[in-house]
Amino acid sequence: MRKKINLSWYAALAVIAKLLLITNILSAQTIIESVIAGDFADPSIIRANNQYYAVGTSSEWAPHFPIYSSKDLLNWKQTGYVFAKAPAWTSGSFWAPEFDYHDKTYFIYYTARRKKDNVSCIGVATSKYPDRGFVDQGIIIDYGKEAIDAFVYLEGNTRYITFKAYGLDKRPIEILAYKLARNGLTIKGKPFPLLKDNQKIGLEGQSILKKDGYYYLFYSAGNCCGTQCDYNVRVARSKSFAGPYELYAANPLLMENEYWKCSGHGTFVKATDGKDYYLYHAYNKKTNVFSGRQGMLAQLSWPAKGGWPVLKEQSGPTLNRDLKLNFTRPEINKRWQWDFRNSTPKILQQNGQLHLSGRINKDNLSGIALTLRPVSGIFEATTAVTNTNNALKGLVYYGDAGSAIGIGISGNEIEFWKVENKARTVLSKLQVSTKVPVELKMKTAEDLSLMVFFKQGNQEWKNMPAKEKITVNFLPQWDRCPRIGLHFNGSVNQYADFSSFGLKY
Template sequence: MPRILSNNVVNSKAASLFLLLALSFPVFCLAVAEHQSGFRYEAPGRNTLIPTNREDSSRRKENPVIPGDLADPSVIRKGDVYYATGTSSEWAPHFPLFQSRDLLHWRQIGYVFSQTPAWASASFWAPELFYWKGTYYVYYVARKKSDGISCIGVATSKDPAKGFTDRGILLEFGKEAIDPFVIAEDGRLYMTWKAYGLDERPIELLVARLSDDGLKVDSAHYTLLRDDEKKGLEGQCLVRRNGYYYLFYSVGNCCGRGCSYEVEVAQSASLLGPYTKFPGNPVFSETADWKCTGHGTIVTSKEGKDFYLYHAYSKTDDVYTGRQGMLGELRWDAQTGWPRIRPLGEKAGTIKNFRDDFSKTALSYAWQWDFRNSAPRVKIEKGNLSLSGLPGVGNRTGTVLTVRPLDGDYEISTEVANHNASLKGLVLYGDAGQSVGVGVKNDTVQVWEVKKGERSVLQESVIPRGEHLQLKMKVEKGYQCRFYWSKDGNTWNPLKTGEVYYNGEFLPPWDRSPRPGLMHQGAVAAPADFSYFEMRYR
């Protein structure tokens, strides 16, 4: 009987459902690629925003193993080491890459791409990791520069920690090809994907054979499953157990406040189908604390157990922390053969605070930026981060460096040198047209917002020019903001915006969480100089 190669076990990814109007956004791939080629990142350590401590708690709950926004996660095992990645959407560098030895404790080791692939313009979704004949692969989704159509690309590496080399577009299929998943069968490679999501016809999950090197489609395509019920169909992965193929897939709305994701499964005696849906579907849906579960990958542990790495929204913090990386265990019914997914009951973990003193010569892996709307220029020297950049047309926010929030309640602070006419400070960033922050400019400190592309100053105070100033933002529930400034870091002066809290409910884009960080708006020759950035969770 055919079998699946054990080291490749299963994967899946994707985030789509809505058509991003990618062509309406300015694209700066060449500028960013040129800029990124000069970036260096520090070795993984405490500044990677991944908690490493666990504390005792009498209340048991399923806790994210990779907290923060990491939609459509993919995982593989090679020997004793697990690798995981997930959607990065419009953030660069693209596709954060994590490593673990137990599936529970992860550290970031870099990114799949430090430079934007030459053919791609936006929407970096659903990367799928795979290992085959001594080479690591990542099959991923991005929009083509020429027409904005989502295609499936492929990249390879001999060592994931050293990044991947892009091999270009593998598949362009109609109006959209997304959510690749690759499986090895009888010594051959097959790729499944989602098709017709933007057509006036039912969505289908398709499959085709790949070339032996995994870089070309080598056969006609076949239909695995069709969405005749029109409830959504994507984020698939395959595994073979007990003589049958099990096709796991997500149904419903993937993203945002109105999400409805859950996981179903279908069974077939043949890889190419036909597939019969489980009469007890869904096999996995919301829990007491998490909602919109789905788009995951199955991996077999060193001990022979099957686990499902998937994403879900916290019911507490919702869209403000995004779709987080969760782990569940597959349980196979001994009588019927059908699976169920049981979320892990790990004890609640301690989220570690993040501080960057810019004491190293390279940028921490924690930082990302909106590559479509700015090309950051960064210099780190003697405990100082110098930030400027080239904002795109229509960018009313400026250049930002951001980090992933791991919880909805936190405060961020920094010290900035007030020695030029640029606006520089802290930001909570949805995208270039939706943001809020506190910053220093000339002899004023101001709270500002960009809402629906329109920029306005909400509050400002006069301060002495020519000295360092400390700034702070307190955030509750992911969107309720308060703003402060201080000369010495001890006495904090509030900048009130008319309400107890500034309401940032409008900030989240449809597919990702808002992110806190540092910002600069002004001339490249007048950069923002920061001596530290700290993020403390409450």
């Protein structure tokens, strides 16, 4: 006799399965991906020739101010940099570039420290193109101990340049504005205040839009950088560009969510669909300072006429961000950067090899690091070293000249090394044959531990042991994440040869 099937039980299972499927779909839809992965802070965006261009902070890395392009705001490709070399007046801290365009000229207003006194000033560069050919025109704003975060606003036929002032003075931070000369290269008259930080919560990264008779001043508040950051995006409005501005009672507009934290410092662009989008930065909560402040996108909407705006995070596409480089072409990959304050690398690609050498500053214990911006702090990097000399050649995970760790070969010895607190330590050494090229690997884990490996020929990977567990929590710098790449430490007449570089996340 057949057993009677309990249809209500199967119906219940079907309902449960359907609910689980819906839950999984919704969960997948709520994941927010960056649109420009890796450290790309303080972005500015412009639309030109049916394309979008974005430029971001480079801090102490050269070349300076990376530029990306996109046709849809979601898929971006790096096209170049603003400066191949630092302008003569600058010493570092290349922050917060701002796009503008008029009179068939592209302008980038940028922050950098002045060489003679280390004061942050705002400079300007110009080009006939949005992604190349920029020529520095020098300082445009020198104001007190700090002038940073330029933003240009067009009102009728008059351009205003706004900026953050007093961050290093014993006065409340203010957003100030000057009139710009017609040529965009000089300021006119005296500055006037737009918004003052009376609440002492921080005030910077401003961007201004006009809607229904109101000027809306979007700004960032809180601590921008590092593990203790609490950055967020807020808004104030006024019937007059010069203020006074009323703070939105329901601030902030963008803040921490399930996946991202410390959202801030962005600018708007009107897309080809007529909608306004906000390109800004945020830290991924999982890898945080080890992947830096990444490029994010939000859509701007106005629920009611005369009402306050809403910013809704948009997700970028889920991409395979693994990288495999060979050096068969003479063109150097645009993504490579280095610490320009502590070394001057020479890079040449020919015959399937990347040749790395250059000048290393006397007090630089870490050597030359030719690096890429990582998209995660959990990775596996590999390379193959093909030449033999007494210079150290290999892989590096680099914070700055005083904070780095790596594995390399010098002569016939594999060396696992670390520079921390400006002191260099050899963690382990092992002799190998010099007749066969050596392959090297560096691998990190979620607990911030790091292991290094080597092999030759058809060998299996061999671990380079250390006396204790090695972690990389000492690498991140306040305003930038550590970077992964190729390493050289030797004299100017020596060099390193690499036949490949790989990066898996």
